[in-house]
Amino acid sequence: MTNDLENRAIAILKANDRGGYTVPTAGLYPYQWNWDSAFAALGFATFDRDRAWREIETLFDGQWEDGMVPHIIFRKNDPGYFPGPDIWGSRTEPPTSGHSQPPVVASVARWLVETGGREDERRAHEMFPKLMAWHEWWHCYRDPDETGLVGIVHPWESGRDNCPDWDIGMNNIVVPDDLGTYHRRDTDWVDPSERPTQETYDRYLTIVKFGRECGWDHDIVVREGPFFMADPCVQFVLMRADRDLMALAERFDDARARGRIADWVARDEAGAQAMWSDEACGFVATDLRTGSKSPAITNASMLAFYGGAGTEEQRAEMVRHAREILDGCRYVFPSWDPRHEGFEQRRYWRGPVWSVMNWMMAAGFERHGLADLAMRVRRDTLAMVRQSGFFEYFDPLTGEGLGGPNFTWTAAIHLALVS
Numbered sequence: 001m002t003n004d005l006e007n008r009a010i011a012i013l014k015a016n017d018r019g020g021y022t023v024p025t026a027g028l029y030p031y032q033w034n035w036d037s038a039f040a041a042l043g044f045a046t047f048d049r050d051r052a053w054r055e056i057e058t059l060f061d062g063q064w065e066d067g068m069v070p071h072i073i074f075r076k077n078d079p080g081y082f083p084g085p086d087i088w089g090s091r092t093e094p095p096t097s098g099h100s101q102p103p104v105v106a107s108v109a110r111w112l113v114e115t116g117g118r119e120d121e122r123r124a125h126e127m128f129p130k131l132m133a134w135h136e137w138w139h140c141y142r143d144p145d146e147t148g149l150v151g152i153v154h155p156w157e158s159g160r161d162n163c164p165d166w167d168i169g170m171n172n173i174v175v176p177d178d179l180g181t182y183h184r185r186d187t188d189w190v191d192p193s194e195r196p197t198q199e200t201y202d203r204y205l206t207i208v209k210f211g212r213e214c215g216w217d218h219d220i221v222v223r224e225g226p227f228f229m230a231d232p233c234v235q236f237v238l239m240r241a242d243r244d245l246m247a248l249a250e251r252f253d254d255a256r257a258r259g260r261i262a263d264w265v266a267r268d269e270a271g272a273q274a275m276w277s278d279e280a281c282g283f284v285a286t287d288l289r290t291g292s293k294s295p296a297i298t299n300a301s302m303l304a305f306y307g308g309a310g311t312e313e314q315r316a317e318m319v320r321h322a323r324e325i326l327d328g329c330r331y332v333f334p335s336w337d338p339r340h341e342g343f344e345q346r347r348y349w350r351g352p353v354w355s356v357m358n359w360m361m362a363a364g365f366e367r368h369g370l371a372d373l374a375m376r377v378r379r380d381t382l383a384m385v386r387q388s389g390f391f392e393y394f395d396p397l398t399g400e401g402l403g404g405p406n407f408t409w410t411a412a413i414h415l416a417l418v419s
């Protein structure tokens, strides 16, 4: 028996369906986004497993020859979104953005297989080489020196666009005189006080201009581009997904893939260690150009449990942070530490709570025997939706829904949590 809220969540997924893929929300985000589709699949799986697979299969329509799965696929031009396909200049078919997003898909594929039947196994098997190519891309192009730490070339690649984590890298970006004028579209849809500032946007576009002008050559963007940082979200999501990919390789008895993935898994923990900060006493974003570390704990730091990173002592420190932040917030988990300067309860990734981060975090807490933390995170995720509806993100102090309404991933996570 489904209740009203579940029916509304299902209706949102159906309404945002554009034929095999969903948009995150009508208007504000009119294309297919990478990790949004991974989470959308979790929601679809609760009532239509074929549609769940379609969501991630269509994502791979945009995979580049080198293996990268881009963060946005532009199937048709929609003037309601900026920056669109012309600004990115990917020269691919379909047109896409020029960098990736956190690689959640392998974990979703494993989950579909383990909770499903023969058809799930067949579709995962078919997708497996594509997943391998994408992970290979991360480990090869985003970690060219094989340190175990993968970097991101744009804050958008983290999926946590304007988190203060990126300020240390973004402050070094010099906006060129010939950036040109442009019309942002996001602030046509959503209150500007909840969005990244204009200064931040100019820097975002400076990175995109650099990428476009070098033909999105990953080596050049990584070595010479305006921004290169390590993100706890990408690192821990990749760590988790590498292990999930290994489970699939074992199931498919693919010895070559197993050997390759074993190399990645062996390096992942060293990468995680490079993000540990004694000052913040936790895992934090790190500028790979300067070595500077972000000063505070975020919801991405808390994904250490999901990724399975860290020593026992380090995890104990992270639990201490988690409990203190939980005590100080009515709804968790905030995207920036409220005990820290820079916290803005309504501005996007500078404080608000996001359902998808909570879903991964709770799974990580549970895996480490922290049932009370997992329960609190899940309870708050459901409570905010009950109070405010299926918004893009939520104010951690009031639970008010913010950003785009009728949001695909918020609906999907709700379904995944109650099913």
Ligand code: 9YW
Pocket: 024, 029, 033, 034, 035, 036, 156, 158, 159, 160, 161
């Ligand atoms: C943008 C779609 C995307 C998410 C990102 C989130 C936001 C805006 O919306 O990005 O213009 O790319 O930060 O994580 O995938 O929901």
